[in-house]
Amino acid sequence: MRSVGALHIVCSFVALWTSVNAIRALRWRFKTTQLRGPPRTSFLYGVSNDLVSSKDSAAMYEHWAKEYGVAYMIPAVLGQTRIVLSDPRAIAHFYARESWTYVQTPLTLALLESVAGRGIMSSQGESHRRQRKALTPAFSHAAVRKLTSVFYDSAYKVKNAWDTDLQSSKDGNTIIEVQNWMNHVALDTIGIAGFSHDFGSLDGKHASVTEVFDTFGNNPPSAANQAISLLASAFPIITKIPSKRTKLIKKLNVTMGEISKDLLIRSRQEKDVSERDEEKSIIGLLIKSESQGAELHMSEEEVVSQMKVLVLAGYETTSVSLTWALIELSQHPDAQTRLREELLEFGADPTYDQLKANLPYLDAVVHEVLRLHPAVPEFTRLAAANDVIPLSESVCTASGEMTDDISVAKGTLITISVAAINRSLAIWGPDAKEFNPDRWLTEEGISGKAKEVQGHRHLLTFVDGPRTCLGKDFAIAEFKTVLSVLVKNFVFEMRDGPNAQVEIARGLLPRPRVVGEDSIGVPLRVRRYE
Secondary structure, three states: OHHHHHHHHHHHHHHHHHHHHHHHHHHHHHHOOOEOOOOOOEOOOEOHHHHHHOOOHHHHHHHHHHHHOOEEEEEOHHHOEEEEEOOHHHHHHHHHOEOOOEEEOHHHHHHHHHHHOOOOOOOOHHHHHHHHHHHHHHHOHHHHHHHHHHHHHHHHHHHHHHHHHHHOOOOOEEEEEHHHHHHHHHHHHHHHHHHOOOOOHHHOOOOHHHHHHHHHHHOOOOHHHHHHHHHHOOOHHHHHOOOHHHHHHHHHHHHHHHHHHHHHHHHHHHOOOOOHHHHOOHHHHHHHHHOOOOOOOOOHHHHHHHHHHHHHHHHHHHHHHHHHHHHHHHHOHHHHHHHHHHHHHHOOOOOHHHHHHOOHHHHHHHHHHHHHOOOOOEEEEEEOOOEEEEEEEEEEEOOOOEEEEEEEOOOOEEEEEHHHHHOOHHHHOOOOOOOOHHHHOOHHHOOHHHHOOOOHHHOOOOOOHHHOOOOHHHHHHHHHHHHHHHHHHEEEEEOOOOOOOEEEEEOOOEEEEEOOOOOOOOEEEEEEOO
16 A cells, blocks of 8 residues: 555656646747757757767757757757857857856756855856955966966976986987876966965875876766766756766865865964965965955855865866867977977067967967867856847748747756857858967958957857856966977977877866877877977
8 A cells, every 4th residue: 555655646746747847848938939950869868968979069069050050959858958059149148148147057056066065166146256256366467477487387397307207218209198297287286376285296296186086087977977967957966876976076075175174274374474465365365255354255165165166177177278289289290390489489488478478379379279179168058037149140940930039938058069169160260170370370360250259369268258267367377388388398299190099088077088098198209309
């Protein structure tokens, strides 16, 4: 009898869930412009599994935009539908309203909080504005200018270590797994620059946080984890199911939390001298925000979360970009030679202001890498209110009518593929897929359509609007500094020749991997430039 009663309850719940979602779907269809799009390839996943399994999901998005227009719909998991925007005007409208009208999805919030708590990445609306405002002074031009010496220190630690390896080499070159080194550069730099703490990974210390990060790279998500991730978009609670990957995420959160709290306690104890410069550092601003009388007060939980976010962002994004830069320069030796000549002609290590203004080809190489290889290739947001999104060109609706704008109902999922927009033939021209730093050297190099893309240098790599990457200037300055030291002193080649294939593997974020490597690895042949 008890089993019959339990079955009745389950059936009732399923019936109620089905009815509620059916009503919600009808209301959504009535208020949302129905657009054309690709057919469902899976009853369960829509086209989501195709995108996740693809070696180049950006190409799929671009193909659909060409076929269905600058805004279209794709079928997603368990009957969900997402609107994909590939129109600069629509994307600008979206970014201007992000964090208020367009918010993190329940799945994104669950994942971000599981990794880094309730910090600036997962906060929304007024909470995000307050946290961002509290941290902004630490990422001003003046603040980053003072950190340039930290970037150089990390770069020269790498140079000295590689010099030592090359001295023991018989033929003047050696194979170096550069991705691992770029990881250590990024981690030590954010530790010293942000929190006055040296993780020591460039000196061979194996910090606990390094171990966890490296474990992600060597344990890509399995097919089962991929299925769980897809279903979690409909049922975020699924992310709580124990698995190897969720255990790794929990371990990362705990490890970063322990380190952050230790750093916070030490910094509080050392804060007897309240110099103005110290109060504008990252850790100084965080400690200042803890006081009850602070204008932009943050709880201890929020402060620790900011520290986790900064370690995570500083480690993952910059190291990925530096690795891609070394790959592209290895595959394009002419560009590498040209960059080295510019750096050698300049002479001494450039200052922060010189890095920004006096090395045009370095700037071009850096931004071409950022264009081709954004650290976060796509994202999805949820409409928290009804909206009307304008388009720069008309699209054909599912009913065959042409429209210059689309109505979006509350609850609609909106996806933007950063990688697809950054590499779109329609936006960037016929050489959009090619590594061509020259496009950044003249006004004519950026096509008319690309100029319509708002965001840093017409790229979506750092997104735009209220959630523009706070550490953008920090990241670019570090990127340029480290790359300038390495290219000036070393010559890089692909280990297996210029035609060696590189694919995307998944750590916490997508990372490059030379085809044939078991884990996330990029072994390059390195020799001294003489």
